Amino acid sequence: MEEEHESDVDLDSATTAWSDLLRLLGRPQGKYTPTIEAARQASTSRHPNKNALFYTSDYRDERRKAMRRKYFMYLFLAGCLLLVTFRANAQEVVHALCGTVRSVDSTSKTITVVTDGGAPMLFKESTKPEVRLDFDKNIRTDVIPADAFTKNDARVIVYYFGSGDVQTAVAFQDLGTGLFEDTSGTVVKFNRHERVLTLRKTSGAEGSFQLEPKTVAETPYGAIEGLKLDAKDGDHLQVTASSIDGNETALFIRTM
Secondary structure, three states, X not given: OHHHHHHHHHHHHHHHXXXXXXXXXXXXXXXXXXXXXXXXXXXXXXXXXXHHHHHHHHHHHHHHHHHHHHHHHHHHHHHHHHHHHHHHHOOEEOEEEEEEEEEEEOOOOEEEXXXXXXXXXXEEEOOOOOOOEEOOOOOHHHOXXXXXXXXXXXXXXXXXXXXXXXXXXXXXXXXXXXXXXEEEEEEEEEEOOOOEEEEEEOOOOEEEEEEEEEEEEEEOOEEEEHHHOOOXXXXXXXXXXXXXXXXXXXXXXXXX
C-alpha cells in the first residue's frame, strides 16, 4: 500500500509537469490526455499494457526535448549577453600618421591630409564623444581635437581610428614650421637610456636621431610614446625628423 501511495504522488507530480510542459510547447492538453490516463493505469496495474508503456516513453522523450530546447535557449541568451558586454567594453585603437594638411572643410566636417608617402587621405572629424578610445594618455595631453583644428598647410601628426577609404580623426599635433626630413632604414642600435636611435639608411650610411618625450611612434598596436618603442636590431623604421638645438630629433617614427 505504501508503494502504491508513493507511486500516486509521483504520478500526480508527473501529471502536473506534463501539463506545464504542454503549455510551454503550446500544444493542446486534450490531445495528450490518453498519455496521462495510460500512465495512471500502468502505475496501478500489475500488467501494464503496451500502450501505457509507449505513452510513458513518449512523455519522457518530450520532456528531454523540452529540457534540451531550454538548455540551448539559455546558451543563446548567455552568448547574446557576452556579445553586448564585449561591445560595451570595446575600445577603438588610435593610430597615427605624419603628413601635411591640404584642406579643412567645416561644412562636411572632413580634413584632407597628404601623407609623407604622397598619398592624400580623407578624415572625418570625430563627432561621437561617447566612443571609448585606446589613446595614450601622455600623447593626448599635447594635441588639438579634430573638430577644433583649422590650420591648412600645417605639418602634423594625425591621430585617428577606423579603416577603409575614410578614417575618423580624433586629434592633430602641429609639428610647427621648419625643415623636415624623412628617413627610412633598419635599426642598428636603440639606446633607450641615451634616447638615441641609429638607423642604417638604404644608401648604407648610418644616421642617428635623438628622441624626446614628445616623440611619437606608430606601431601595429596603435600610437605610443617614442621612448616606449620596442625597436630591435634589424627592424625597418621610417623617421620624420627636424633639427632642434643642433640635433636631428625624431618627431615621428613608423614601424614598417
